[in-house]
Amino acid sequence: xxxxxxxxxxxxxxxxxxxxxxxxxxxxxxxxxxxxxxxxxxxxxxxxxxxxxxxxxxxxxxxxxxxxxxxxxxxxxxxxxxxxxxxxxxxxxxxxxxxxxxxxxxxxxxxxxxxxxxxxxxxxxxxxxxxxxxxxxxxxxxxxxxxxxxxxxxxxxxxxxxxxxxxxxxxxxxxxxxxxxxxxxxxxxxxxxxxxxxxxxxxxxxxxxxxxxxxxxxxxxxxxxxxxxxxxxxxxxxxxxxxxxxxxxxxxxxxxxxxxxxxxxxxxxxxxxxxxxxxxxxxxxxxxxxxxxxxxxxxxxxxxxxxxxxxxxxxxxxxxxxxx
Numbered sequence: 001x002x003x004x005x006x007x008x009x010x011x012x013x014x015x016x017x018x019x020x021x022x023x024x025x026x027x028x029x030x031x032x033x034x035x036x037x038x039x040x041x042x043x044x045x046x047x048x049x050x051x052x053x054x055x056x057x058x059x060x061x062x063x064x065x066x067x068x069x070x071x072x073x074x075x076x077x078x079x080x081x082x083x084x085x086x087x088x089x090x091x092x093x094x095x096x097x098x099x100x101x102x103x104x105x106x107x108x109x110x111x112x113x114x115x116x117x118x119x120x121x122x123x124x125x126x127x128x129x130x131x132x133x134x135x136x137x138x139x140x141x142x143x144x145x146x147x148x149x150x151x152x153x154x155x156x157x158x159x160x161x162x163x164x165x166x167x168x169x170x171x172x173x174x175x176x177x178x179x180x181x182x183x184x185x186x187x188x189x190x191x192x193x194x195x196x197x198x199x200x201x202x203x204x205x206x207x208x209x210x211x212x213x214x215x216x217x218x219x220x221x222x223x224x225x226x227x228x229x230x231x232x233x234x235x236x237x238x239x240x241x242x243x244x245x246x247x248x249x250x251x252x253x254x255x256x257x258x259x260x261x262x263x264x265x266x267x268x269x270x271x272x273x274x275x276x277x278x279x280x281x282x283x284x285x286x287x288x289x290x291x292x293x294x295x296x297x298x299x300x301x302x303x304x305x306x307x308x309x310x311x312x313x314x315x316x317x318x319x320x321x322x323x324x
Contacts, residue, residue, distance in 0.1 A: 005153065007195035010160035010188065013062040017158065020094055021058060023165045024049055026302075031273040036289060038297040043173065045166055045304045048276055052086040052114070054234075054307035055162055056149075059184055060087030062158025063147045064095055072097040076147050077139040079103070079132035081233040082111025083281075083307050084149035089118035100144065102135040104128045108233055110311045128228055130238045150182030150241040160188030166302050167196050174299040175201040175253070177292060179284035179306060180213050181235040183244030190251035201253040205288025207235040207280075208257040216240045217248055217255045231260055231314060234281030234307060254295070258287040264318045266290065270305060280314070282307035 005012075025046045032042050047055035064076060075098040078088050085101035092099035099120040103112060104127055115122050126132040133148070140146040149155065162185065163176065176193075178186045186204050193200040206214040210228035224239040248255075258266075266283035270276055278286075285303035289296065 005157060006191055009153065009157040010164055010192055013154065013157035014161045014164060016065040017058060017061045017161065020061060021050065026166055026169050027274070029274050032269065035269050035273055036293060038293045040289070040293060040296055040298065041300045042289065043166070043170055043300065043302045044274060045162060045302060046276065047162065047304055047306045048278065048282060048308035052083065052090050052118075053309050054083035054087065054282070055159065055185060055304065056083040056087035056307070057090055058087075058158040058161055059149070059155040060084060060091040060147065060158070061094065062161070063152050063154030064088070064091040064097065066154040067145060071145040075100065075144040077102070077136050077144040078147045078149060079129060079136040080149060081129050081236060082108050082115070082309060083234055085115045085120060085122070086111065086118060086309070088147055089115045089120035093119050100139055102126070102132040102139070104132050108309075108311050111309055114309065128238065129236055150184050151243040153243070156184050156187050156191070156243060159184040160192050162304065163189040163192040167192060167200075170300075170302065171197060172300060173200060173302045175203060175296055176302045177203045177205060177285050177289045178304060179235060179281055179288070180204045180206045180248070181237050181281065182241050183213060183248050185304065185306065186252070187244045187247045190247050194251070202251060203288065203292060204248065204252050204255040205284050205291070206255070206257050207232045207263065207284065208259045210236045210238070211257050212237060212239050213245065213248065214255050214257050216245065217252065220249070230280070232263055232280035232284060234279065235284060254292065256288055256291045258284060258291055262287040262290065264321070267318055268322055274305075276305060277308045277310065278305050279307050279310035
């Protein structure tokens, strides 16, 4: 099972979002290749240069441009830890739609401020992301249009445009290593790979403190965990999602988890060798590649620097605790 609409839906999304979102850079860094080692050629897709510093701008704009004028006029609502919310707030600004974003209590204050700066009304309620989704449902029941960060065909098609750009520029890649929070980015990759390069291996990586989808993939059935505790707020989910888990289950070559130290190490590698700032979730692809480097030795591998929205206090902690 692949994303509904397959490659055609991704191509249509690319056409819809292209007036506002040109292709992002895909780059190689000799120093990063050396740091990863094992003869791996690393290609970095820089989604941190999107208008909201995250690939989620693709997802939100793709979904919002599928809606008719009446749906937009009712206003758009979503639950988010920040990047999807920023993407939807930005899309609402572009399209002239009112946006409400529901975030958990204690959410990243910088991301909250960014959403408000883009014109969204931010509602802080609930213990975590999955609890915030129930708050968003209340607004939908009051008439607003829900744009779910994962369970939305337009969102997944938008995420697929990322891999479409990668393969159009570097069709010789052997593998992709992609972070999973809800799974839109990974399912988009699988969908495009099945159509354009069926032998491309897609690997997923999730935070060890929020491993519900990883554990479900290895168990072969959906599981739900009680908590999701990780510095990678973009990966802090507790369960699988209907629009992504079936495709992840059948389309991935492998699935690994990385701990907090591995995420922090990958962030420092990005900063040192590419001079780009990655948030913890944004560095998960590189952390996963480091975990998989023996399996991927000698291959050409694409990873995504999927976002650069990190709170200053978190960044200071990560930099100040770097190994000497």
